[in-house]
Amino acid sequence: MIELQDLRKEFQTKTGPVTALDGINLTVPDAAVHGIVGPSGAGKSTLIRCLTLLERPTAGAVKIGGENLAALPEKQLRGQRRRIGMVFQHVNLFDSRTARDNVAYPLRVSGLNRAKSRARAGELLELVGLANRGDAYPAQLSGGQQQRVGIARALASNPSVLLCDEPSSALDWATTRQVLEVIKDINQALGLTILIITHEMAVVRQVCDSVSLLSKGRIIQSGPIAEVVTDYGSQLARDLIPLAVAPVGESRAQLEVSFSSADFSIRQVLRLLADLGSDTAIEAGTLETLAGQRVGRFQLVVGVAARERVKGQLREAGLYVAESEAAK
Ligand SMILES: Nc1ncnc2c1ncn2[C@@H]1O[C@H](COP(=O)(O)OP(=O)(O)O)[C@@H](O)[C@H]1O
Ligand SMILES: [Mg+2]
Numbered sequence: 044m045i046e047l048q049d050l051r052k053e054f055q056t057k058t059g060p061v062t063a064l065d066g067i068n069l070t071v072p073d074a075a076v077h078g079i080v081g082p083s084g085a086g087k088s089t090l091i092r093c094l095t096l097l098e099r100p101t102a103g104a105v106k107i108g109g110e111n112l113a114a115l116p117e118k119q120l121r122g123q124r125r126r127i128g129m130v131f132q133h134v135n136l137f138d139s140r141t142a143r144d145n146v147a148y149p150l151r152v153s154g155l156n157r158a159k160s161r162a163r164a165g166e167l168l169e170l171v172g173l174a175n176r177g178d179a180y181p182a183q184l185s186g187g188q189q190q191r192v193g194i195a196r197a198l199a200s201n202p203s204v205l206l207c208d209e210p211s212s213a214l215d216w217a218t219t220r221q222v223l224e225v226i227k228d229i230n231q232a233l234g235l236t237i238l239i240i241t242h243e244m245a246v247v248r249q250v251c252d253s254v255s256l257l258s259k260g261r262i263i264q265s266g267p268i269a270e271v272v273t274d275y276g277s278q279l280a281r282d283l284i285p286l287a288v289a290p291v292g293e294s295r296a297q298l299e300v301s302f303s304s305a306d307f308s309i310r311q312v313l314r315l316l317a318d319l320g321s322d323t324a325i326e327a328g329t330l331e332t333l334a335g336q337r338v339g340r341f342q343l344v345v346g347v348a349a350r351e352r353v354k355g356q357l358r359e360a361g362l363y364v365a366e367s368e369a370a371k
Contacts, residue, residue, distance in 0.1 A: 216245070
C-alpha cells in the first residue's frame with residue numbers, strides 16, 4: 044500500500060519559493076494500479092521523486108507498506124528503496140550488455156553471485172514475455188522490448204511497489220498496448236502495487252483501476268475509474284471520454300449527454316437520441332467500455348427553438364445533460 048499524507052514540496056529559487064506539491068493526500072491499496080495525470084508543470088515528476096525520496100519532501104509522510112520513508116535517515120532509506128521499482132520513459136539500458144545481463148546487473152550490485160543473478164534475470168525476462176531474447180543486445184530489440192527489459196530490471200529487487208514515469212510516451216500506440224499488457228500481467232501475477240504517471244488518458248483507460256488529476260501541486264479529482272467517469276461534468280470524465288469538437292452555427296445550440304450502462308439501457312438511450320426530432324442532430328459521440336461498464340458521451344446540435352424542449356426531454360429520462368460553452 045502507498046499512502047501519501049499532506050505531502051508538500053517547496054523549491055527555493057532565485058525568484059523565491061516555488062510550491063511544487065501543495066498538500067497531497069493519496070492512498071493506493073495493495074495490488075491496485077493507480078494513474079496520475081495532469082498538465083505539464085502540475086508536479087507529477089516531483090511527486091515521483093518524492094515517493095522514492097530522491098527528493099526530500101518539505102513536509103508530510105510517504106508511507107510504503109506502513110513505513111514512513113520520509114522519516115528515515117539516508118542509510119536506512121537505501122535498504123527501503125529496494126522495495127520500490129522504477130520504470131522510466133527512457134529505459135537507459137547498457138548497450139554493451141545483453142538483455143539478461145542488464146536485468147542481472149542490479150542483482151550483482153546487491154551482492155548476488157553471477158549464476159544466481161543470471162538465473163533470476165532469466166525468470167524475470169520470462170515474466171515480461173522475453174524468455175528467448177535474453178542473449179540479445181539492446182540494439183537488437185524493438186523499443187517495446189527494451190521497455191520490457193526495463194520492467195524486468197525494475198522487478199529484480201522484488202519490489203512491492205512499481206512506479207512508472209511516462210512509461211509509454213516514447214512508444215507508438217500498438218507498442219504501448221503491449222507494454223501496458225505486461226504491466227497489467229505483472230500486477231496480477233505478483234500482486235504489485237503500481238503507480239503510473241502519464242499524460243495519455245488511453246493509458247489510464249487500459250490499465251488503471253483508479254486515477255488522480257494533479258493540477259498546480261494539488262489533487263483536484265481522484266477515485267476509481269467507474270466513479271470518476273460517471274461524475275459526468277468533471278474534468279476526468281471529459282478527458283476519459285473525449286469528444287471531437289464540432290463548430291456550431293449561430294442558430295444552433297450544442298448539448299452534451301452522458302450516461303452509463305450501470306443506469307441505462309444503451310439501446311434505449313440511443314433510440315431516444317435518434318428520436319428527438321428533425322431539428323436535432325447527433326454531431327459526435329463516444330461509447331467506451333470502462334471499468335466493466337459502457338459509458339457514452341454524445342454531442343447534439345439542436346435548433347435554438349427546440350433547445351428547452353430537448354433538454355427537458357433528456358432530463359426527464361434521467362440523463363445527464365450539459366450545455367456546451369459554445370452554445371451559450
Ligand atoms: N528542482 C527544481 N527547482 C525549482 N523548481 C522546480 C524544480 N523541479 C520542479 N520545479 C517546479 O515545480 C513545478 C512542478 O514541476 P514538475 O514536477 O516537473 O511537473 P510535471 O512533471 O507535472 O511537468 C513546476 O513549477 C516546476 O517549475
Ligand atoms: Mg514531468
